[in-house]
Amino acid sequence: MYAIPLADDAELRPLEPWQAAEFLAHIDRARPNTDPWIPWASRSTDLASARATLQGYADRQATDTGRIYGIWRAGTLVGGVMFVHFDTASGNCEIGVWTEAAGEGRGLISAAVRHLLDYALIERGMHRVEWWTSTRNARSRAVAQRMGMQLDGVLREYFPHNGIRHDKEIWSLLAHEWAKQRAADTSDA
Numbered sequence: 001m002y003a004i005p006l007a008d009d010a011e012l013r014p015l016e017p018w019q020a021a022e023f024l025a026h027i028d029r030a031r032p033n034t035d036p037w038i039p040w041a042s043r044s045t046d047l048a049s050a051r052a053t054l055q056g057y058a059d060r061q062a063t064d065t066g067r068i069y070g071i072w073r074a075g076t077l078v079g080g081v082m083f084v085h086f087d088t089a090s091g092n093c094e095i096g097v098w099t100e101a102a103g104e105g106r107g108l109i110s111a112a113v114r115h116l117l118d119y120a121l122i123e124r125g126m127h128r129v130e131w132w133t134s135t136r137n138a139r140s141r142a143v144a145q146r147m148g149m150q151l152d153g154v155l156r157e158y159f160p161h162n163g164i165r166h167d168k169e170i171w172s173l174l175a176h177e178w179a180k181q182r183a184a185d186t187s188d189a
Helices: 017-034 039-043 047-062 108-123 138-146 175-188
Strands: 004-007 010-014 067-073 076-087 092-099 128-134 150-161 164-174
Touching (some): 047 067, 108 128, 108 138
Antiparallel strands (some): 128 164
């Protein structure tokens, strides 16, 4: 197994079905941050459903259509990032994130998203990364903005979740835009 350092005490690793108990405990701690926005988190309420969530992503990874990774801080799962969709034929993918309070305010989500952007846009040659978020989710919007994504538009009352129809913002970043940002980051170092 591999781990990518995100900070002195944090790392990014694959999140797999055998980790369902740890994942469920984390999601239970993260519910205030996840339930308003993430349908699979609301459905991951016991060991079987948590394992099913992770198995769904394992199946997507096996077909190269999605992946899920956890963020561990000081040995505890505190959040994660994922390729919700990964379509190599079209060159488009979508990144999603979540965290619990113990993973907030340390730049871990941003660091993990940068790794996924590098993987998708540089290593895999994808053309476009999307970021879908509820217009009510200011923290998610802030991550998209920090990554240099552009707001493509808003789908009004697009998604029903927890009895509320959410407007969905769609943000995107193109490969040439990311390459330009990475080149600027390197020249500033």
